[in-house]
Amino acid sequence: MIRVILPPHLRTLAQVGGEVELTVEGAVTLRSVLDTLEARYPMLRGTIRDHVTQQRRPFLRFFACEQDLSHDSPDTPLPDAVASGAEPLIVLGAIAGGCSPHIPGGQPLQG
Amino acid sequence: MSKVRVLVGTHKGGFVLTSDAKREKWDVSGPHFAGWEIYHLKGSPADPNRLYASQSTGWFGQLIQRSNDGGKTWEPVGNKFVYDGVPGTHQWYDGTPHPWEFKRVWHLEPSLTDPDTVYAGAEDAALFRSTDAGQTWQELSGLRGHGSGPRWQPGAGGMCLHTIILDPSNPDRIFIAISAAGAFRTDDGGVTWQPINRGLRSEQIPEPTAEVGHCVHHIAMHPSRPGVLFMQKHWDVMRSDNAGESWQEVSGSLPSDFGFAIDVHAHEPETIYVVPIKSDSEHYPPDGKLRVYRSRTGGNEWEALTKGLPQSDCYVNVLRDAMAVDSLDSCGVYFGTTGGQVYASADAGDNWAPIVRDLPAVLSVEVQTLA
Numbered sequence: 001m002i003r004v005i006l007p008p009h010l011r012t013l014a015q016v017g018g019e020v021e022l023t024v025e026g027a028v029t030l031r032s033v034l035d036t037l038e039a040r041y042p043m044l045r046g047t048i049r050d051h052v053t054q055q056r057r058p059f060l061r062f063f064a065c066e067q068d069l070s071h072d073s074p075d076t077p078l079p080d081a082v083a084s085g086a087e088p089l090i091v092l093g094a095i096a097g098g099c100s101p102h103i104p105g106g107q108p109l110q111g
Numbered sequence: 112m113s114k115v116r117v118l119v120g121t122h123k124g125g126f127v128l129t130s131d132a133k134r135e136k137w138d139v140s141g142p143h144f145a146g147w148e149i150y151h152l153k154g155s156p157a158d159p160n161r162l163y164a165s166q167s168t169g170w171f172g173q174l175i176q177r178s179n180d181g182g183k184t185w186e187p188v189g190n191k192f193v194y195d196g197v198p199g200t201h202q203w204y205d206g207t208p209h210p211w212e213f214k215r216v217w218h219l220e221p222s223l224t225d226p227d228t229v230y231a232g233a234e235d236a237a238l239f240r241s242t243d244a245g246q247t248w249q250e251l252s253g254l255r256g257h258g259s260g261p262r263w264q265p266g267a268g269g270m271c272l273h274t275i276i277l278d279p280s281n282p283d284r285i286f287i288a289i290s291a292a293g294a295f296r297t298d299d300g301g302v303t304w305q306p307i308n309r310g311l312r313s314e315q316i317p318e319p320t321a322e323v324g325h326c327v328h329h330i331a332m333h334p335s336r337p338g339v340l341f342m343q344k345h346w347d348v349m350r351s352d353n354a355g356e357s358w359q360e361v362s363g364s365l366p367s368d369f370g371f372a373i374d375v376h377a378h379e380p381e382t383i384y385v386v387p388i389k390s391d392s393e394h395y396p397p398d399g400k401l402r403v404y405r406s407r408t409g410g411n412e413w414e415a416l417t418k419g420l421p422q423s424d425c426y427v428n429v430l431r432d433a434m435a436v437d438s439l440d441s442c443g444v445y446f447g448t449t450g451g452q453v454y455a456s457a458d459a460g461d462n463w464a465p466i467v468r469d470l471p472a473v474l475s476v477e478v479q480t481l482a
Contacts, residue, residue, distance in 0.1 A: 009146060009171060013187065043187040047171040051191045059170045093170045 002033055003088035007060075010048070010091070014041040019088055028083040030062060031074040048091060063090040115437050116181065116479040117445055118162065119453055120149035123471035125164055127182040130466075132439055134457040137466045143185060144176065151218050151432055151475045152182075158226035159479050163245060165216040165231070173215050175231075175245050188245035192216070192233060195252035201235065202264035211235045211255070218432060218475075220275035224282075232272035236263060236289040238301065251301035254287070259306060259323040266290035266326045266345070267391070273431055274330045278337045286340065286355065291315075291326035294342070296355050307355030311344060328371045329431040333380035341383050341410070343373040343431070348385055350410050361410020366397045372434035376459060377442040381409040384436075384444060384460060386429040394449075395426035403446070405460050419463035420454065427452070432475035439480055447473025 004020045011017070022036045031054075038045050049056060054074070056062070061070040065079045065087050081087035117128040124142025143149075147166045155161040162178040164185065173192065176185040198211035214234045222228035227244040237255055239248040263270060271290055278284035283300040286307075293308040306322050316324040326345035333339065342349040342358065346369050349358040362368035367387040376382035383406050389397045396402060400423065403416040427450035437443035444460050447453045451470040456463045 007170070009168070013171075013174070043174075046173070046190045050172075052193055057170065057172060096169065 001085040005088045005090045007093045028078050059094040061092045114481040118152040118477040120475035121471040125149040153477045154479045155221040155226040161226040163219040167215040195250045217271045217273045230275050234269045234271035236272040253302050254304045257304050263292035279334045280337050288327040292323050293325040310358030331373045331375050333375040336380045363411035364413045371431040372429050374434045377436045377438040382407045394428040401425040416460040435476050435478040437478045437480045447476045
């Protein structure tokens with residue numbers, strides 16, 4: 001059983017309370033976990049990874065076991081503790097304050 | 112008895128405000144999608160209980176929400192907006208080429224006749240259409256394929272397609288506007304497009320009367336006269352009497368001809384409303400006075416409407432999609448501010464009162480008049 005902790009907005013969107021528990025077939029990687037997550041919660045498609053490129057959205061990060069996995073290959077096996085369910089995979093929104101994070105330094109509201 | 116439903120998109124959620132035809136007591140529902148930017152909500156003219164909402168953040172991207180019960184409940188629908196083919200480049204702020212990248216949906220325009228058909232105006236500028244109630248989206252790529260795309264550039268808020276007007280007399284005719292490219296029209300249902308910017312003059316571009324590059328802020332049309340268009344450009348209020356073939360300035364006596372919002376009275380096609388803003392570097396009303404200006408002559412001659420609006424120390428903005436009218440016998444006019452107020456007038460602008468005072472910054476206001 002893989003445990004995933006989503007940021008609050010995505011928990012609301014997926015209508016889940018705390019952690020999400022997933023059964024992942026085959027190797028436990030970021031890609032396989034996110035594929036399984038999106039198959040079970042289709043409304044999350046596009047919110048964590050780009051629909052087409054499948055790249056991580058730039059203001060999200062992936063943490064587990066006190067490590068930043070955001071820049072790892074999506075096909076790198078996740079830590080054993082994640083694969084065993086001892087530790088969760090954390091999907092986290094970057095700390096970006098209240099400004100519009102679309103361009104460095106923010107931008108005026110709608111212009 | 113008739114009712115009015117006001118759909119308000121804000122920087123941190125959506126709100127639904129309802130009242131009876133007196134428009135004195137309001138019920139406030141929300142925030143819906145709390146914490147998300149709701150650029151726009153709009154109802155289907157063919158089924159007023161069918162609403163669409165554009166929900167986005169920089170963290171999680173774009174979502175589209177659909178309601179089938181007038182905004183009581185919502186469900187997320189399709190959010191896959193993919194440009195046709197190789198997207199190419201437009202101009203960046205400094206004139207260098209910049210790749211087209213989808214960022215968000217600014218405006219949703221439901222079909223006049225089919226609740227399941229809805230258009231979406233995107234940043235970076237493109238027009239998408241869904242014919243399955245928002246489940247899937249296809250780009251009408253003839254617009255970006257017009258050939259002038261490499262000369263389009265972003266305004267301060269991004270390169271957005273923010274205005275979509277469907278011609279009630281001709282289902283094949285659509286008007287759109289882009290900051291900062293200008294206005295375009297299709298006469299074949301969105302296959303081919305032509306720029307309609309003759310008569311516009313913009314000092315912010317190297318050739319002030321160029322075919323494209325103009326920062327059009329908003330366009331409004333009265334449904335009974337679809338060939339007459341009113342435009343609030345970055346600077347200048349303009350009108351066209353020939354479906355955009357040419358434009359004339361009608362700023363006339365306005366204290367500033369900069370602004371964002373513009374709309375037309377529901378029953379008087381020559382009565383129009385704008386909210387003058389001081390300048391593009393000072394996004395608040397002149398003299399700290401929030402004044403709606405009304406012209407009963409289709410422009411040039413304007414009167415200030417101030418009763419009930421703050422006339423000192425007011426430094427809010429009124430954004431382009433944040434003004435709307437109802438169609439009750441005594442036309443109601445509504446607008447929202449970046450200070451979180453939504454003001455309403457039940458007498459065509461003579462008297463104003465806030466419906467709500469303390470919402471997050473208002474991005475859009477739409478009104479439904481319900482039987």
